[in-house]
Amino acid sequence: MIFDARQLSIGAHTYIRSDTKLSTVSSIGRFCSIGNHCYIGQEKNTHPSDWLSTHPFQYTGTALSYEPVISNVTIGHDVWIGHGAMIMEGVTVGTGAIVATRAVVAHDVPPYAIVAGVPAKVVKYRHPPQVIEMLLESKWWECDIGFLQGLRLDDPEAALPEIISKRQDHLASYHQLEITRKGCRTMPSAQAINP
Structure with a gap:
């Protein structure tokens, strides 16, 4: 497991399986189950999509600078995140939610919702x-x-x-x-x- 988060609170009884990366995450609630090979807090805007190019040559060794605004992921209580799921930075995963295997979550997940797919969408509620x-x-x-x-x-x-x-x-x-x-x-x- 790799922790890149600056300051992270993890609730009691939560477990995180191997080879999961926690990047821009501020909190994970109690009783969460996080599968293998997940990436939580993947940065969205690491390259400037509205510039001439997305390549860093534009702001490396030049007068220009590019510093994306990064916001943390928050995970509620009793959340199950399946194997290989990716949760983008800035997302809130509501209490009781289930994130399906290999889902890519780019938007907030309501409490007790089950989300799946790329991009993840609500399939149903628990x-x-x-x-x-x-x-x-x-x-x-x-x-x-x-x-x-x-x-x-x-x-x-x-x-x-x-x-x-x-x-x-x-x-x-x-x-x-x-x-x-x-x-x-x-x-x-x-x-x-x-x-």
Whole structure:
């Protein structure tokens, strides 16, 4: 895995498979599943498309300069990104979304949408609109896993009322880790987080 991101927040229980590159990414939520060989944060405008040429000879060793504006990718919670997918810089992938294998995502993905293709388009949604609204309201990804495992996870409509009514009593708390080139350390317990 290659990290080019300057500062990146990755939520609890998220996993990222091998040979994935994280470039211009600011945050990845909790419970995300990111496949092999993905490229997240591919820059869109590395060459000037509205100049005489797209080649860098125009601004290399000349008075001209070209510095594209780059914006970060944000990935919500419970997002599944399939093998070999590419997400362009500046995209927000909504909570609960699924990005199909080898999809190229150039535009924001709504919560709980399934996108596929080149360019990626919404194929369908994982749940009906009223269930999506309840899932987002529940913020289930902030709950303790032990509490969640005691619910009907195979039937969101049955589990959601209990999550919503008991959520505050079952919030998970995690220590924040700082990972740098010099190593890894646990932040002081006063900084335990639950975002």
